[in-house]
Amino acid sequence: MSERADGPAGGTVPSGPLLRTMVRRDPDEAHRVATPLELLFDLCFVVAVAQAGGRLVHAVAAGHAGQGVVGYAMIFFAIWWAWMNFTWFASAYDTDDVPYRLTTLVQISGVLILAAGVPRAFDRTDYSIVVVGYVVMRLAMTAQWLRAARSERGDARTTALWYAVGVVLVQTGWVAFGFLPHSGAQVWIFVVLAVAELVVPVVAERHRPTSWHPHHIAERYGGFTLIVLGETVAAATGAVQSALDRGHSTELLPIAAGGLLIVFAAYWIYYVVPIHEHLHGSRRAFLWGYGRYLVFSTAAAIGAGLAVAIKQMIGQAHISATSAAASVTVPTAAFVFFTWLLHACHHKPSLGRQAVLPLTAVAILACTSAGPWAVLLTGFVAALSVAVSLFLRHRITRSSDAAAAA
The missing domain is CATH 1.20.1410 (I/LWEQ domain)
Structure with a gap:
């Protein structure tokens, strides 16, 4: 038995089926507000923001402003992009059932791993832990898109599949980036991968825009x-x-x-x-x-x-x-x-x-x-x-x- 997820996502244990069909929500839905799970998501992301800000303070105070700003911009991109992708996806497909909640909790775990790797990224230019946390978040996002693709039909299904494939392809590049030795090319490789991330939604949404609110x-x-x-x-x-x-x-x-x-x-x-x-x-x-x-x-x-x-x-x-x-x-x-x-x-x-x-x-x-x-x-x-x-x-x-x- 399945249930259409058109109503507002609640903040309690889902009533009715624990597994719902992940279909698009109505972009004109009345009284649509942020859920407690989304607020928890934001608060955990701010832990990573605090870590990045703290290391920026240390770098600037030590007279290494240029290096600190570059590191801060890179770390903040990872935080912002993962947060933004979840936010727009949730606006279109938040079913608030058990699989959705568990996948979101995996994403939260990913950002906490990322936050733990921030000091190492700033102090040693070692982005391996940051990349591990980022990839955890992005692969969990891929699982959400695949679930949406399974429930959708036509152009909406194509859009979801393009998202899933695009995200996975870019993650292979991030895994390689995370274990590269420190070099002057590291920043430029990051820029290329960041642009690739930005391109994925542009390509995917050509088929059918998602129904965000x-x-x-x-x-x-x-x-x-x-x-x-x-x-x-x-x-x-x-x-x-x-x-x-x-x-x-x-x-x-x-x-x-x-x-x-x-x-x-x-x-x-x-x-x-x-x-x-x-x-x-x-x-x-x-x-x-x-x-x-x-x-x-x-x-x-x-x-x-x-x-x-x-x-x-x-x-x-x-x-x-x-x-x-x-x-x-x-x-x-x-x-x-x-x-x-x-x-x-x-x-x-x-x-x-x-x-x-x-x-x-x-x-x-x-x-x-x-x-x-x-x-x-x-x-x-x-x-x-x-x-x-x-x-x-x-x-x-x-x-x-x-x-x-x-």
Whole structure:
């Protein structure tokens, strides 16, 4: 006996059959929300994000910013791509039955293996453990696609099979990459394999786009952004505690205040407009979904930058005050700009409102030259941009109301 999985995936033990037919869910399904299993999935992924951010702090503080940023970008790609593939698949095929849950738990195990390998990847350029965790996640994803292919017919079945075959082929390349000796070609091989991963959905979706749910996708991405910002707060809090233990309470105030303002402004900027209305059509969804790598990675890097700034202030980082400031201003400016480009610009009706966030990003970069006061100034600039946006929106609303009344 089978049951169509059109209803919302619940958070309790599945009622009815323990094994359901994995058919596409209705993309117009009402009240579609993230499930507890998806939230657990996100929280476990943030463990890997925290590991990557922590090693980035260590690398930058030691004066190896270039090497640290490259390693961070590579590790974060693995985290983001595995998370993103699960998220879009779940939006289309979440049956919430026993096999689905067990396969998802295998994926969670994979990201925890990946997280365990992050220190070795940064310190020794040994990606073997990271690759093992990544391949575990991706092969579990392949099992999900094969299960979907078994239940589907026609073009939908072809799409699922293309996904499964594509993922397996790319994993053979990752296995070889994981055991390559360290060399200058390692980064370029990574780039080739990452591009291959990005191409798989483009090829597979040509046959028939999967039936993802716009509201659900928007909520999932928003929730993960919120968790990453929370990790930024946690990283900064740990650095503040370390500084307090060494008696640097007074010097901490500008960085602590600026950091809070940055996080609060980042939250406001991201959540000020709904994005689900923009997610219609595969091309638009691809560009938006792929571009989120830049939003997620820069949001997490803000926390690493705050930790570096605190370490430099207490004399534990072998870098200049300007370099420490850049570790905060650069990811903050990038977060603001990419959030505008991929998210906010679709809801800005006037040129003035469109210009606020790009100009904010430029102003934040200019704060780098302020040295020890850069973080506080960055926080003020970010908060001011929110205030200006609210003022402009209020003025436009008043003008529209006055025109309607006339």
